[in-house]
Amino acid sequence: MQLTMTIDGKKYRVDVEVEEGEEVRLAESFPTTTVQAVTPPSGAMPMAAPAPVTGAPPGGTAVSDKICRSPIAGVVFKVVAQVGQHLEVNDLLVVLEAMKMETNITAHMSGTVDKILVSVGEAVQPGQPIAEFA
Template identity: 75%
Template structure:
């Protein structure tokens, strides 16, 4: 059986399987053994993409690489003065016993490393600054 559900404003098509011998006792209720798989419903035609703009110089806030998660600095890979390309490894964070690679979001020379090994960082905290 397929159902369409709206969660946080997004529509999902859900496949529901009812095991034999189970019956639904209340209208609109799922049996406790029902299994569901959610698939996002995409619009038939995606929104048009805006034309590409000419590159502009990066503002000072765009030159700062920020932590996407809370964690502890496990390893600093990049060095001050090193030139990095987009997605080059910058820092490794440890969060919930898992290592997360923080990569460069832009090409450029590393001007400052703003954290140290063992330091706890919060989401949005500045990790490094590019020249």
């Protein structure tokens, strides 16, 4: 499947392969990313539709709207938010380093930070809880 992504006003065309049975989820913590599907050229092999997102992370527990999760694998470079701090949507929580690039992880909701669940130097996986809101 080909996608066209617009990042900071620049369009990028990317090829995406979805393995059968894999979940496909766009991270909610990327506020202004536009993703648009591109129609494949005629004669291209059809692909099966991706599996629907079930709303449960690996491990079987229910997803809470009050938990901010890591969209990528990486190492915690900096923890910006503090317990008790009130954040608005898109305020910076944590900075991750992945492949020598820093990625800002922002709040997906407004609220008060109840728990910071990671520390500097810790390796995190996609979907791992980073912070919990009260």
